[in-house]
Amino acid sequence: MSEKITAPLISRVITDDQCIACGACLSACPPDNVRSTFNSFRGAFEAEIVSPESCVGCDKPCDSVCPSIAIDFVKARAAINRGNPDDLNPSRDGWIRSVQLGWSSNYRDDGVSSSGGVLRALVANSLKVNRPVVCLAVDPDDDKLKPRLLTGIEDLKFVPGSIYHSTSFAGAIDLIRMADRPVMLVAIPCQLAGILQYISTCEKNLSKNIEVIAGLICGWMFSHHSLSAFAKYKEISEPIIDARYRGGDRVGKLKLITQDKELLFDRRDFKSAQERIDYRSSFSTDYNRLRCRGCEDHLNMLADVAVGDAWLGRTSTKKISVVVARTSVGESMVRELESSGQINLEPSSFEDLIESQSRNLVFDTIARKINKQLKEAGKKTPQYTYNDSDGIVSVSFLDRLQFNVEMFFRRIVRKKHFKLYRVLMVVRHPLLLLRLLLDIISLRK
Numbered sequence: 020m021s022e023k024i025t026a027p028l029i030s031r032v033i034t035d036d037q038c039i040a041c042g043a044c045l046s047a048c049p050p051d052n053v054r055s056t057f058n059s060f061r062g063a064f065e066a067e068i069v070s071p072e073s074c075v076g077c078d079k080p081c082d083s084v085c086p087s088i089a090i091d092f093v094k095a096r097a098a099i100n101r102g103n104p105d106d107l108n109p110s111r112d113g114w115i116r117s118v119q120l121g122w123s124s125n126y127r128d129d130g131v132s133s134s135g136g137v138l139r140a141l142v143a144n145s146l147k148v149n150r151p152v153v154c155l156a157v158d159p160d161d162d163k164l165k166p167r168l169l170t171g172i173e174d175l176k177f178v179p180g181s182i183y184h185s186t187s188f189a190g191a192i193d194l195i196r197m198a199d200r201p202v203m204l205v206a207i208p209c210q211l212a213g214i215l216q217y218i219s220t221c222e223k224n225l226s227k228n229i230e231v232i233a234g235l236i237c238g239w240m241f242s243h244h245s246l247s248a249f250a251k252y253k254e255i256s257e258p259i260i261d262a263r264y265r266g267g268d269r270v271g272k273l274k275l276i277t278q279d280k281e282l283l284f285d286r287r288d289f290k291s292a293q294e295r296i297d298y299r300s301s302f303s304t305d306y307n308r309l310r311c312r313g314c315e316d317h318l319n320m321l322a323d324v325a326v327g328d329a330w331l332g333r334t335s336t337k338k339i340s341v342v343v344a345r346t347s348v349g350e351s352m353v354r355e356l357e358s359s360g361q362i363n364l365e366p367s368s369f370e371d372l373i374e375s376q377s378r379n380l381v382f383d384t385i386a387r388k389i390n391k392q393l394k395e396a397g398k399k400t401p402q403y404t405y406n407d408s409d410g411i412v413s414v415s416f417l418d419r420l421q422f423n424v425e426m427f428f429r430r431i432v433r434k435k436h437f438k439l440y441r442v443l444m445v446v447r448h449p450l451l452l453l454r455l456l457l458d459i460i461s462l463r464k
């Protein structure tokens with residue numbers, strides 16, 4: 020009798036738009052039956068099961084590592100603990116040993132780093148002390164963004180600043196395995212969760228190849244549709260190869276890169292309501308990956324040190340990073356950088372973290388509400404396990420309305436009805452409509 024095919028749960032993760040292309044399932048699948056692919060409907064990289072028939076008789080290790088099915092932060096953290104029991108006991112919102120503000124004199128204003136350049140300084144220091152780095156980087160030969168193993172300081176020039184649109188993280192686990200000495204790993208929260216979940220479940224040995232983890236604080240990632248929409252509104256016909264959302268300063272210019280041009284758009288200096296509308300209708304949260312909207316780990320709980328932008332009232336004119344040391348390893352690495360003069364630090368607090376990131380992000384309020392509604396609708400959402408008594412949220416009528424409006428707009432984006440989206444955006448935001456009317460009146464005069 021032939022064995023019945025039971026599809027792995029990750030197929031639900033993929034169809035329900037919860038995959039983030041972390042690459043954990045690719046490594047876990049014994050017959051290499053999962054690959055990373057670009058889904059043009061969702062405008063994002065995700066996993067794809069090559070041949071569902073090959074899932075016959077398999078005990079589905081892909082499911083056991085997928086951070087969009089379940090992620091146990093305590094287990095994942097324990098897998099890479101370097102012997103300090105203090106690092107195993109999470110406080111509220113994960114492991115926080117200290118919060119500081121920081122900036123690097125070398126990298127803050129290099130035109131690449133998106134905030135105070137602290138993460139870049141950490142990467143540079145790691146390379147200087149001969150510790151390789153696994154991070155997203157550009158291949159100088161084919162100009163593609165992929166996880167790479169950097170081995171020398173000269174490789175730093177191929178390390179991009181923050182990449183806000185979907186990319187595939189697949190391959191990082193292979194690089195950690197291949198490294199001939201322990202590495203620094205740089206990752207956003209979902210990528211890191213996938214890697215550590217894979218290590219704690221399938222290949223515990225690999226933990227010794229990771230010496231330190233530097234994480235990015237991450238609010239969300241756009242789908243590629245945002246770029247296509249912007250190109251359409253701006254009548255850019257050549258395909259956009261890459262985009263830099265930040266450049267020059269705190270908000271910065273949007274740089275679109277085509278085969279032979281770099282196009283710069285100012286993000287603040289809108290000359291007309293039309294431009295403002297184009298911008299708003301290309302970069303709204305309707306373009307975010309659904310998985311990002313339900314992410315309950317924006318502050319990168321599994322990193323040794325997590326770095327983000329310190330958007331504080333008192334520092335508003337400067338590019339400064341907020342630096343969260345989460346483990347003893349992270350804390351000593353940050354102190355080392357300070358004492359050798361590579362970064363400047365000043366004391367900060369959890370309240371500053373809330374001011375810089377917003378309560379919604381720090382306490383994952385919106386994410387939890389979205390996940391609750393998705394669950395009610397029978398969709399797959401991650402099961403997060405952490406020490407947290409504030410996990411329960413109530414969903415109001417207004418929350419449900421907002422969620423349904425967002426899902427409606429997301430469908431329009433995914434069907435690439437960008438012009439319709441722009442019109443509806445104006446209807447949705449009366450202020451935009453008012454500005455447009457004022458522009459039309461002043462043109463007539």
Ligand SMILES: Cc1cc2nc3c(=O)[nH]c(=O)nc-3n(C[C@H](O)[C@H](O)[C@H](O)COP(=O)(O)OP(=O)(O)OC[C@H]3O[C@@H](n4cnc5c(N)ncnc54)[C@H](O)[C@@H]3O)c2cc1C
Nearest residue numbers: 132133134136137138154155181182236237238326327328
């Ligand atoms: C998708 C995304 C969302 C973000 N959202 C927030 C937010 O909500 N709040 C906030 O404070 N900051 C956010 N950031 C900014 C991020 O925290 C900063 O990059 C960080 O402060 C480090 O800044 P830096 O100037 O020191 O280094 P940068 O030079 O900006 O960072 C470079 C390092 O980050 C790595 N990297 C860049 N993009 C990615 C990516 N997509 N995935 C994995 N690694 C990557 C590079 O390989 C490199 O090692 C986001 C960044 C990204 C990529």
